[in-house]
Amino acid sequence: MKTHVKALVVGGGAIGTSIAYHLARAGWQDVMLIERDELTAGSTWHSAGLLPYFNMSYATTHIHDYSIKFYKTLEEETGLNAGFSVVGNLRMAQTKARMDEYMVYATTAETCDVPYEWMTPAQIKERWPLVRTDDLEGAIYHPTDGYINPADVTIAMAKGARQRGVTIERKWQADAFTWTGDHWDVTLTRMVEKGGNLVPSDEQIVVSAEHVVTASGNHSQRIAQLLGIKMPAIPVEHQYIITEPDPELLKYREAGNIEHPVLRDADAKWYVREERGGWMLGPYEFNAPARFEYGCPDSFRADLFPLDLERIEEEYMSMIHRIPTTETAGLKADFNGPICYTPDGNPLMGPAPGLRNMWLAEGFSFGITAAGGAGKYLADLMVEGEAEIDMASLDPRRFGQDWMTTEYAARKNEEAYEHVYILHHPDEERPACRPLRTAPAYDRQKALGAQFGCVNGWERPNYYGPLDAPETFDHDARSFRRGGWWDYAKAEAEAIRSGVGLIDGSAFAKHRLTGPGATAFLDWFTCNKLPKVGRINLTYALTSHGTTRTEYTIVREGEEDYYLVSSGGLHAYDEDFLYKAIADKEAEFGRIKEEDVTTRWGVFAIAGPGSRDVLREIIKDVNPDTVLSNKRFPWLSVRNIELGMCPVKAIRVAYTGELGWELHHPIEMQNYLWDLLMMAGAKHGMKLVGARAQNWLRQEKSYRAFGHELGRDGTPLEADLPRFVDLSKDFHGKAALQETGVRSKCCTVLIDGPADADPWGREALYNGDARVGRLTSGGYSVTFGKSIGMGYVAPDLAVPGTKLQVKMFDQLWDAEVVEDSPYDPKNEAIRKDG
Ligand SMILES: Cc1cc2nc3c(=O)[nH]c(=O)nc-3n(C[C@H](O)[C@H](O)[C@H](O)COP(=O)(O)OP(=O)(O)OC[C@H]3O[C@@H](n4cnc5c(N)ncnc54)[C@H](O)[C@@H]3O)c2cc1C
Numbered sequence: 149m150k151t152h153v154k155a156l157v158v159g160g161g162a163i164g165t166s167i168a169y170h171l172a173r174a175g176w177q178d179v180m181l182i183e184r185d186e187l188t189a190g191s192t193w194h195s196a197g198l199l200p201y202f203n204m205s206y207a208t209t210h211i212h213d214y215s216i217k218f219y220k221t222l223e224e225e226t227g228l229n230a231g232f233s234v235v236g237n238l239r240m241a242q243t244k245a246r247m248d249e250y251m252v253y254a255t256t257a258e259t260c261d262v263p264y265e266w267m268t269p270a271q272i273k274e275r276w277p278l279v280r281t282d283d284l285e286g287a288i289y290h291p292t293d294g295y296i297n298p299a300d301v302t303i304a305m306a307k308g309a310r311q312r313g314v315t316i317e318r319k320w321q322a323d324a325f326t327w328t329g330d331h332w333d334v335t336l337t338r339m340v341e342k343g344g345n346l347v348p349s350d351e352q353i354v355v356s357a358e359h360v361v362t363a364s365g366n367h368s369q370r371i372a373q374l375l376g377i378k379m380p381a382i383p384v385e386h387q388y389i390i391t392e393p394d395p396e397l398l399k400y401r402e403a404g405n406i407e408h409p410v411l412r413d414a415d416a417k418w419y420v421r422e423e424r425g426g427w428m429l430g431p432y433e434f435n436a437p438a439r440f441e442y443g444c445p446d447s448f449r450a451d452l453f454p455l456d457l458e459r460i461e462e463e464y465m466s467m468i469h470r471i472p473t474t475e476t477a478g479l480k481a482d483f484n485g486p487i488c489y490t491p492d493g494n495p496l497m498g499p500a501p502g503l504r505n506m507w508l509a510e511g512f513s514f515g516i517t518a519a520g521g522a523g524k525y526l527a528d529l530m531v532e533g534e535a536e537i538d539m540a541s542l543d544p545r546r547f548g549q550d551w552m553t554t555e556y557a558a559r560k561n562e563e564a565y566e567h568v569y570i571l572h573h574p575d576e577e578r579p580a581c582r583p584l585r586t587a588p589a590y591d592r593q594k595a596l597g598a599q600f601g602c603v604n605g606w607e608r609p610n611y612y613g614p615l616d617a618p619e620t621f622d623h624d625a626r627s628f629r630r631g632g633w634w635d636y637a638k639a640e641a642e643a644i645r646s647g648v649g650l651i652d653g654s655a656f657a658k659h660r661l662t663g664p665g666a667t668a669f670l671d672w673f674t675c676n677k678l679p680k681v682g683r684i685n686l687t688y689a690l691t692s693h694g695t696t697r698t699e700y701t702i703v704r705e706g707e708e709d710y711y712l713v714s715s716g717g718l719h720a721y722d723e724d725f726l727y728k729a730i731a732d733k734e735a736e737f738g739r740i741k742e743e744d745v746t747t748r749w750g751v752f753a754i755a756g757p758g759s760r761d762v763l764r765e766i767i768k769d770v771n772p773d774t775v776l777s778n779k780r781f782p783w784l785s786v787r788n789i790e791l792g793m794c795p796v797k798a799i800r801v802a803y804t805g806e807l808g809w810e811l812h813h814p815i816e817m818q819n820y821l822w823d824l825l826m827m828a829g830a831k832h833g834m835k836l837v838g839a840r841a842q843n844w845l846r847q848e849k850s851y852r853a854f855g856h857e858l859g860r861d862g863t864p865l866e867a868d869l870p871r872f873v874d875l876s877k878d879f880h881g882k883a884a885l886q887e888t889g890v891r892s893k894c895c896t897v898l899i900d901g902p903a904d905a906d907p908w909g910r911e912a913l914y915n916g917d918a919r920v921g922r923l924t925s926g927g928y929s930v931t932f933g934k935s936i937g938m939g940y941v942a943p944d945l946a947v948p949g950t951k952l953q954v955k956m957f958d959q960l961w962d963a964e965v966v967e968d969s970p971y972d973p974k975n976e977a978i979r980k981d982g
Pocket residue numbers: 158159160161162163164182183184185186187188189190191192193194195196197198199320321322323363364365366367386387388483484485486487488509510511512513514515516517518
């Protein structure tokens with residue numbers, strides 16, 4: 149057995165096998181895969197093998213799309229037929245809201261080149277007469293997907309991997325990982341059969357690997373413990389049953405009809421497909437429990453849990469309703485196995501937090517569908533340094549290491565399972581494990597009608613609804629069109645444009661960098677000029693490919709003293725990148741002290757033409773009349789001020805594009821400051837404002853948002869932000885940024901859309917018949933009284949005056965590219981003196 153390899157893949161399920169295959173295909177010569185048992189012995193063997201395209205995420209859709217296309221090529225490459233039945237996939241809708249969901253999905257699918265068709269109930273009935281359609285609104289049909297044999301596709305990938313030089317060793321378990329500084333020493337234990345069990349023997353070996361990938365499926369908690377990290381991948385029970393042959397189905401097929409597509413009745417929470425003359429029913433029922441929270445027992449191999457028929461009774465009955473002939477078909481077989489989940493339902497794919505050359509590929513709930521693409525995109529990350537799509541939404545570091553617990557992960561994973569078939573409203577907020585992370589003003593905000601969203605565990609007001617709102621108000625307000633919250637957000641946005649509003653920004657990530665190396669490091673790490681002392685700058689840290697890795701507001705408080713503000717949602721993801729870069733560069737630049745001060749500072753943003761008047765009421769200064777003037781407190785500067793008895797680091801900046809300040813304050817004084825601001829604000833009609841209105845307002849200023857316009861699939865120049873890129877200095881990623889050029893360009897569009905809906909920022913953009921790009925943000929503009937969005941098109945189309953169309957609800961709506969910052973292009977409101 150080899151003891152030195154370039155990459156060691158731990159786990160021989162569909163995921164690990166695909167990664168090994170793709171690493172070899174990407175050119176790595178020395179790849180070894182180890183499996184504690186037999187290949188496919190984890191969840192892979194008992195998977196139903198469905199390969200559904202349907203997915204609301206851009207990144208995941210790309211992954212699934214790659215898999216479906218790749219699996220079709222495997223037989224030619226390996227000679228093994230993995231049993232890919234391209235029967236298509238019919239997703240039915242019982243309600244108009246469900247059809248809306250499919251239409252929102254469809255425009256995203258188009259941006260990923262996924263083919264689909266619409267079907268009416270009559271068309272469904274005509275093609276598949278066994279399906280009851282009288283209570284359906286319609287369906288979306290994917291003709292190119294279907295199902296595959298999960299074990300066969302894994303074995304085919306294993307064969308392809310071996311053909312490309314990968315070594316596969318079975319019956320070896322990874323039991324310890326030690327990082328030596330330039331490689332991992334991984335202790336493997338030989339596993340032996342004893343009385344039907346698999347047990348560790350005394351035989352051990354140490355393998356040195358430059359890179360390690362873990363794809364351990366249900367064993368992820370054990371791997372997390374061995375690595376000393378938190379990994380919220382915990383399985384949940386998932387069942388499917390197979391019926392005896394259905395005589396009516398047999399007759400239908402004997403008459404020469406082709407196989408039914410995979411049928412999905414999303415409102416009934418199940419999938420059904422044909423299986424040897426009978427039917428396979430897979431429900432996503434409520435109350436499926438999490439398993440193996442604290443580790444999967446060594447003895448659990450290709451095992452199953454007992455069937456819990458009572459739990460899936462409702463779904464069983466609804467299958468009989470939808471396909472009445474199933475009523476007489478008896479139950480033939482059942483499967484209840486562990487299916488890995490994560491709190492948001494997306495897998496964990498990418499670097500392990502805090503560790504070098506350790507890659508995670510865990511928490512896959514659609515692992516057969518994802519395996520091909522997961523292997524390809526993770527191999528791209530490892531070999532090339534980046535993949536062509538932004539992998540942030542799948543990155544393991546999106547979950548904070550400092551606050552996440554096993555209990556949280558288990559309960560959220562149960563919720564993610566339950567939510568597989570809920571209506572996936574883009575304005576959805578999931579309820580489990582909340583509230584958990586709250587700033588002190590939470591109770592006050594709640595009492596004033598705040599309806600909260602959850603950002604990295606933090607509660608943050610999305611909007612302020614009616615004071616006497618029932619508990620279900622926000623849930624009931626959700627829609628694929630303009631939800632019940634829309635009027636509240638509109639009033640909030642208008643208040644900021646015409647008066648003054650107060651926004652809670654406490655969830656921002658905040659770091660302090662000090663020490664003799666801080667300036668040189670940040671100058672290399674970020675692409676904009678560093679601000680002078682007392683000033684602030686917006687800047688970007690880039691990937692080695694020159695694309696945007698992190699957006700920072702850098703506040704320079706001293707020569708070597710920096711306060712960095714970045715996205716709250718991606719706190720741990722950004723922090724890991726920052727800390728690793730510091731560790732790499734400290735020897736070169738000098739000592740740098742980094743501190744995570746996120747939970748030390750609360751943030752309120754006050755914005756609007758009246759914001760100065762409110763602050764003037766409560767600011768303590770020798771001359772309160774001038775302290776907030778342009779002379780003493782210019783735009784893009786920082787001052788330590790006192791509001792009543794609260795010391796505040798005030799930053800003159802406003803994400804809304806109005807006169808405004810961010811008030812960073814000691815978190816323990818937050819309620820004092822809140823009360824003070826509310827009292828002063830009352831005199832000036834100050835309105836409480838949530839994140840939704842803020843999101844609309846920033847689009848009127850063409851302010852790019854991290855995770856939307858800004859990410860690892862584009863450079864800041866492609867985001868059309870040359871003013872934040874100082875090409876006269878050297879910075880990380882500069883050469884790649886210049887080499888990349890501008891492949892597509894960010895622009896702002898005003899849209900004459902439907903009367904009852906705005907884009908969500910995922911829609912396809914058209915120029916006549918040609919699809920030319922996609923939106924990355926969307927919303928409503930109170931200034932222009934119509935929908936607004938930002939997105940990417942070819943540079944020659946990103947020119948003001950270009951007429952485009954946005955696909956929404958299966959129709960094309962006129963849109964026009966406008967100058968950046970259509971509201972107040974000269975920034976007069978922000979700079980207003982007083
Ligand atoms: C009932 C059911 C139906 C499903 N249906 C579908 C479906 O229709 N479509 C779909 O896409 N997905 C489906 N899934 C999900 C799918 O099965 C999983 O997402 C997929 O199998 C995960 O693959 P994996 O490689 O991550 O994990 P696994 O298949 O569990 O593989 C992990 C492997 O790692 C090995 N291992 C663990 N620890 C170590 C160690 N320390 N050293 C060495 N080896 C180790 C294990 O023995 C195991 O073989 C279903 C799941 C269930 C339970």
